[in-house]
Amino acid sequence: MKISVEPKLLADTVAWAASVLPNQAGHPILSGIHFEAADGSDAVTISATDNDVSVRATIACNEVAEPGRALLPGRVLNEAVKTLPGRRYVSIAAGERETTFQCGRAEFSLPIMAVKDFPALPEPATTVGSVGAKELAEAVAQVAPATAHHSSTPMYVVVRLAFEGEILTCVGTDSYRIATSRTTWTPARPGPVTAAHAAAVSLRDLLRGFADGEAAIGLNESLLSLTGDGRTATIRLIAIEQYINYQGGMSITFPSWAEADRADLLEAAKRVALFTSKDEAVYLTLTDDAIHIGGGTGQIGKGSDVIDCRFDGDEAMTLKFQPQFLADAISAVHTDRVRIGVLAPHRPCLLASTDEQYRYLCMPLRADS
Amino acid sequence: MKISVEPKLLADTVAWAASVLPNQAGHPILSGIHFEAADGSDAVTISATDNDVSVRATIACNEVAEPGRALLPGRVLNEAVKTLPGRRYVSIAAGERETTFQCGRAEFSLPIMAVKDFPALPEPATTVGSVGAKELAEAVAQVAPATAHHSSTPMYVVVRLAFEGEILTCVGTDSYRIATSRTTWTPARPGPVTAAHAAAVSLRDLLRGFADGEAAIGLNESLLSLTGDGRTATIRLIAIEQYINYQGGMSITFPSWAEADRADLLEAAKRVALFTSKDEAVYLTLTDDAIHIGGGTGQIGKGSDVIDCRFDGDEAMTLKFQPQFLADAISAVHTDRVRIGVLAPHRPCLLASTDEQYRYLCMPLRADS
Structure with a gap:
């Protein structure tokens, strides 16, 4: 492989690929970032995987002098390409023992990894429709904080993507609260209601790599894929037989609503939380x-x-919250004002954006907390 | 004590005081930040100490309704005042059980600490002259990286301040390298050459709190003090009988000099260092x-x-360096270009700013390293 690419484009793409490299040293081959310049093409495909998530991006080359493949140590590559001067093209030449990067007079080489051992990445699944990639990324980022950091119950670490008509609802829960964010998508054909579950943090991180614009959604039994703007990502689905019945909670009719400035309320909630110990509540x-x-x-x-x-x-009504739960909810609201729907002090309450795209249902703490 | 102050001024001052709070939980009383509004004054003095370093700053009050003292939990105070809206005055009222802060409709109270147990801070030492506070802060920050992070040898963790005529030289060494940075000061009276040694990191940190302008330097057997712009800091001196003879090394006449762009050389040095393991050298x-x-x-x-x-x-001459040592030196150079003075490959070499205010002497590694 012998190619020449723009340094900034290379650095951005490698950074996205590096973001999925596994943290554990268990699978040395997965610490590599894979380059492939196909015969007759004027582009290179850069990819990486941790076996659950795969990402690949195809970027234009200034020149493909020699097609081929190379597998490069991902972390050091990422650090190194970040520092390259942006003025010139980077020439990348894979040799027998090392791959050399040359940019102006700056040069570095990385040892060869066994490209033949790099796993074949899953193909994107059958396209079921398309979605605004940034909008989906934002919706997932809104609900991911309501999932658990660690849990042995799969339901509490995933984001559920529920496809219903032209509405795509993202859902996250850790059993104490449920967050939903609705966005629209364009189904390829009218289909039955379906849902997919993927690890919340991985899904959020891989979506960060997508630019504005529409992306194709692929879906099968085991895989969700997203393809847009030269980038494809896949994520392994997590089987969840019975997801929590969030529609029930979300369809509660709240007789009373409060509405306040989001920034003011968030600032106050964070300040007040400074004075609470782990088991103490904040009250509204x-x-x-x-x-x-x-x-x-x-x-x-x-x-x-x-x-x-x-x-x-x-x-007047007083509600008590675990401080972080309150701050998580208000932080995720994307509108200037936040709405709070209430039933009674010890009944579920809802925090929502004024456009109701984002909704966060939680159970206030008992008065004696 | 009952006072009213400007929130931003309060937050800045508390942040400086909080920067010296000890990390260890060993002395609970030292986790406090001390407030004192003297009778008949329209200002409050905010202070803190970890027994080695003391800082105090006097800031104007909008009102001193009741003079007095209070000792407040430093860390939570610091976090809380940072979040206060900047539009209004903060009223601070020390009661018997708690001290209340009120800023618009935002309010918080902190538990009382035993103000009588707070140690008396050392008085500033006898003034020996004055110095530009920012210039001294920069000189200390330039030489501190050449000191050791941890060492049982006091000489390697201090910055030496050497007062000679109207030149104040800051010096730092960890035995492998010596950095000096010269600035000017104005002695109160012509005096003999004298020197003081203070812990490098503490000295650097407390100097960050000083604004532009002249500050008075106080010095006695055990204490260095700096007073300017309403702020006073003291730092305990460390007795060092025999400091390394840096003048000898620094007065070497280098027959050959190289001069290059600082930013380019630093970027290259950092990139190249990415590819070296702990024991490997970079060569120039x-x-x-x-x-x-x-x-x-x-x-x-x-x-x-x-x-x-x-x-x-x-x-042509090749020199080898421990990668971090090279990056430390070039980073500390404050001029656009850096000068490198050499004798021979295995003799000391000097990296310096083009104005020679900053000089960094180190021994290149042996060729077989």
Whole structure:
């Protein structure tokens, strides 16, 4: 393989590929980033996988002098291409013992890895429709914080993608709360309701590599794939027989709603949380024209704030939250104002964007918490 | 104590005070930040100490309604004041059980600490002259990287401040290299040559709190103090009977000098270092018109680059360096170009700013390294 590419384009693409390299040293071959310049093409495909996720991106070459393949140590490659001067093309030449990168007078070479041992990446699954890649990335990023960091229950570490008509709903839950974010997609053909589950963090990270514009969604029994703008990613699906019944909770009709400025409420929630220890709650009291927010028993300190709001409830109502759960919800809201739907102090409540695209249902803590 | 101050000013001052709070939990009282509003004053003095370093800053109050003192939990105070809205004054009222901060409708209170147990901070030492505070901070920051992170030999963890005439020289060494940075100061009276030694990292950190302008230097047997722009810091001196003879090395006359662009050389040095393992060297070959830089034996990779330079030596010369040592030196150079003075491949060499204010002497590695 002997090619020449633009340094900035190379660095961006390698950075995306490096983002899926496995952290464990268990599979040395998976620490490699794979380059392939096909015969007669003027592009190179750069790919990487950790066996659950695969990413590949095809970028234009200035020149493909010699088609071929190379497998390169991913992490050091990523660090090195970041530092290349952006002014000139980088020539990449794979030899028998090493692959050489040359950019102006800067040069480096990396040892050869056994390209034949690199696993074949899964093909994209059958296309079922298309979606705005950035919109999907944002929806997944909104619901991922509501999943568990670690759990032996698969349902609590995945994002569910539910395809219904032209609505694609992303869902995340750790059993204490459920977040949903709706976006639209264009099904290739009218189909039955279907859903897929993928590891929340991996899905969020691989989606970060997609630019604006439509991407094709592929889906089969075991794989979700996304293809757009020269990039393809696949992620292994996680089988979940019975997902939590979030539609039930999400379809609750809330008789009372409060609405307040998102930035003000988030700032106050974060400040008040500083004064709570791990087991202490922050409380929100919704009144006619203000949300009173407070937390802390005094050992660390106590904090409170008052945020203007509109509340259509009959009487003031106090809700208690685990501090991080409240901040997670408000952080994920993408509109200038946040809406809070309530039933009663110890019944589920809903935090939502004003466009209701994002909804976060959680159970307030008991009064004695 | 009952005062009212500007939130941004409060946050900046508390952040400086918090930067000296000890990391160990050994002395609970030292985790406090001390407030004192003197009778009849319109200012508050905010201070903190870890017993080796003390800092205090006096800031204007909008109002001192009630003079007095308070000792507040430093870390949570620092986090909390950072988040206060900047639009209004903060009212601080020390009560019997807690101290309350109020800023608009945001309010928080922190538990009382035993103010009577807070140690009396050392008074500034006798003034011996004055110095540009930012210039001193920069000189100390330039030489601190040449000191050891950890060493049982006090000489290798301190910065030496050598006062000679109107020259103040900062010196740092870890025995493998010596960095010096010269700045000017104005002695209060002509005096004998004198020197003081203070822990490099602490000295660098406390100097970061000083703004532009002249600061008074105080010095006695055990203490260095700096006072300027409403802030005073003291640092305990470390007794060092016999400092390394750096003047000898620094007065070597180098027959040959190379000069190159600092940013280009630093970028190349950092890239090449990516390919070296811990025990491997990077080499610089100085030729008539270029510095060839390279490193790596191939296991991780190999890197090289060529940087334009002027070199007045008779023949090309190759020097080998521990990669971090080379990057430390070039990073600390504050001029656009860097100068390299050489004698012979295995004799000391000097890296310096073109104004020679900063000089870094080190011994290249042996050829067989």
